[in-house]
Amino acid sequence: MSVSRTACDGRGFVTHLLPAAKARRMFLQLRAEVEDALANALTTLDLPAEDLGIEEPPEDVDAVLASSVAFRLAGEVGTAPPNVAGDIADAIDADDLTYVSDVTTQGPYVNFLPSEAYFAETLQSVTEDGFGRLPDRDTSVVVEHTSANPTGPVHVGRARNPIIGDAVARVLDYAGYDVDRHYYVNDAGRQIAVFTWAYETFDEADLPEPERESPEYEMVRYYRKGNTVLEDGDPDEVEDVEAEIQSILQGLEDGDEETYERVAEVVDTVLGGMQTTLGRLPAEFDEFVKETRFMRNGDTDDLVDRLKELDCAVYEEDAWQLDLSDFEKNLVFLRSDGTSLYTTRDLAHHEWKFENYDRAVTVLGEDHKLQADQLDAALGLLGNDTDQLRQVFYSWVNLPEGGMSTREGTGIDLDDLLDEAIDRAREEVESRLDDRTRGDLDADDIDRIARQVGIGAVRYDIVSKQPTKGITFEWDRALDFEAQSAPYVQYVHARCCGILGDVEADIPEEPALGPLSEPEERDLLRELARFPAVIEAAADDLTPHTVATYTRDLAETFNAFYRECPVLDADDETRAARLALVDGTRTTIANALDALGVEAPTSM
RNA sequence: GGGCGUGUGGCCUAGUGGACCAGGGCGAGGGGUUCCUAACCCCUAGAACGCGGGUUCGAAUCCCGCCACGCCCGCCA
Missing domain, CATH: 1.10.730.10 (Isoleucyl-tRNA Synthetase; Domain 1)
Structure with a gap:
């Protein structure tokens, strides 16, 4: 790892090192040269040059790059593909090329053989510490990944997210992007309200021993017990509990400082423990962005006002929703009780991303696909350039006997x-x-x-x-x-x-x-x-x-x-x-x- | 029911229009170290690329239909 750290430190000088940096990417140089030469040859031969058919040949061929364009042009020229390939090869003078020593044909294929200069410069460049790093693109990108609800220990079912997400961020970093990694913290959802109520209600003496001495393992016991009561408790008790949960959610919605503090104690404690586990991978974050941030700063309210102005906004059954033509399901953005939903806040969150970054990538479980597509559509209607936003979807890791659940305590930590x-x-x-x-x-x-x-x-x-x-x-x-x-x-x-x-x-x-x-x-x-x-x-x-x-x-x-x-x-x-x-x-x-x-x- | 995704030798996986009549690995069988670490290498056996049509000079790859599995279709997240 020390090797690449050195490379990382040297990045700031990338603009002064352009010639050297250029020489580091021999294959890309060669490819550009081949594309250029091939396009010129086709133009000279009066043939279309839109599709160059450049590909990497199989291992037993000496060429580094090849073109299968002759297949497609044969019909147009009125002769067999190998003849077309021959004409193309003849139209390219390898002496004019630096990294190509010879252009040959093998049946219908035009092959580009590497020159000694190609090998020599490769040998020189691979020994430089930063080999593989592409030049700075002067483009910022935020990679949001993991963003698991802070309800308990990180289990293997969701482990794909930090691992893929961190790798995506690292690859983008290598490719010359200016990368920030974000964890979007759901601290305003119902399960967090349940958790907060449970934490404030139960006595630790009544809970089982934690599986580990770590905050999230200790805390999840309250969460599980809370859910058990909600599922199996007697109806009167559950009704009282529901009222308490409602009051917590309403408090958050109203920006009540005390409610926020109560919830934050639970969220921050659990999240701290989860961070330790994720750090072992390692997956580290530049910022933990809380959902409540966009409720407290008024962004969600402003967003709701703008959503109501949209042509596709409808008010049905006392709730505000978007009637999105490409989707069967309406996107509800304001409940009949006047509170916002997860997606509403996520819209505000994404507009904030667009304001602060050139591009945004989100790593999501496949179960979020519909929600992500609706988010994308709504962002577009609000006037955002959603081409900047891309998602990476992954499917869950399951056990042979089924899925993993924090709430039910099933799964491998x-x-x-x-x-x-x-x-x-x-x-x-x-x-x-x-x-x-x-x-x-x-x-x-x-x-x-x-x-x-x-x-x-x-x-x-x-x-x-x-x-x-x-x-x-x-x-x-x-x-x-x-x-x-x-x-x-x-x-x-x-x-x-x-x-x-x-x-x-x-x-x-x-x-x-x-x-x-x-x-x-x-x-x-x-x-x-x-x-x-x-x-x-x-x-x-x-x-x-x-x-x-x-x-x-x-x-x-x-x-x-x-x-x-x-x-x-x-x-x-x-x-x-x-x-x-x-x-x-x-x-x-x-x-x-x-x-x-x-x-x-x-x-x- | 509708939408999205996945389907490659016994198992896992690469390849998503061209030289691949499919490349690896695990498992199975056989072999290799007086020589820079054998967590390695070499050889053998094993595949109608889910099924059926179609497009194309060319299909694991594109299109249509079907089947299986997963996910989604909440005023949850």
Whole structure:
């Protein structure tokens, strides 16, 4: 992690380093060059150049980029695709290109082969600490994620949110955005009123022992007991309780300071505990934005007034609502008792985001999809540019026997999962101690590795999958340390560190490409060169899992190099060049894992 | 009932129009360390890409229908 921290510190000077920063992104440079050359060739041939058909060829092809455009133009030209491909290749003079050495055809495909300059500049750029970071875009983006109701311990069912959200924020940061992470705190909902009443009512002596000595575990006992009373209590009692809950909600709505203080005590206490758990992932936030903020400052009232003015605003059954044509269901924004709803406040919240940021991303469970779409539509009607707002949806993690619920106390606590992960990782480390050939580990090392590997495995397991796919939680699957997991990738980083450990001083400042002619060396360079483009695509599409896929591919490519190419025992020139390659792999793995929020151990 | 999402070897997963007659992993079987960490590598077996139509020179990928699973359709959040 230290590597990327250094890179982070250097960001402020990015504008002064433009030439160097430019050279860091060889693949993107090459792609731009290819796009340009291809478009010119097509224009010269009097062919349409809208769709260039540029793609990455399969592994057994030497080209770095290719075009399948000849397929589509064949009909227009009136000849077979391979002939069209030949004409296109002939129309491009590779001598005019820097990073392309040759343009060839293979059947209908036009292939672009990388030049020595491409490899040489890649080798140079990968050893720079900030490799993979794109230039500052001068664009701020707020990533809102997690935003779980502060009612109790964070459980695994919702653990996907902080892990995906934090990775999205990190990837955007790498891609050059100015990122803030927000947790939107629901401190005005009914369940918080229930919680506040329960906390003020029950005696701790009547509650079960907490599962952990931590605020949210102690507090959730009141919440669960409160819900039990509401469900099973005798009707008269429940009626009184409902009146109390109503008065708390009304107090918040009226901006009553005392009510706010009562609720805040509960919310802040629980949230503090949840923050500690989330911090273990780690998922940290720049700001916790409370829902009541937009009630207390008048924004929600102003918003309601503006909503009433909209053409689609209707007053039906004593409640104000929006009749949104694209939705079956009306969006109620003011209850018949005059109070606002969650979505009403969220509208005010989002307008506040738009005022303070250029873009906004929200990570939400799939159960919020309709609500998010209605929010989007309403924001548009209020005159906001909703193109700035994007959501990442994920589906819940369920147990084989069903869903997880804080209220019912069903589910696996995230703390338990992380503890178990660390315990199992520790067993793995200890079981391997006897076989080690390098670097004895002391107790602190074992602690560190167990934590990095255990938590890394949990994070990676979640962040490496497409969020929309459902996950059924199983211990052994979540805590698999073998191939295609975080430890597999982390191990490559540790290997690089192992090789470089005693010879750091021998890594050349300006490495020579000449000695690197083995296919495994060239494959590794090609793979390393892709990293900035991977970051760019992951940020554009908000798909951090593609970065995880990349780390696996890179680890595999390095392992092939490791098998075939001895580093420390090679002749001086080869050794120096390979050290640079190992150094570049170390940096790239560290940065790619950092973009995912997974630590990169220096030894394992 | 309507909307959204998912469906890839026994299990998990990548790929969402082109060189892929599908790439990994787990599990199964076999092999590899006098040599920079074997949390590794290599080999073998295993797939009608949910089913049926269609569009296209070309479909796991796009369109239509169907099936299965998940989520949503509250003056809850």
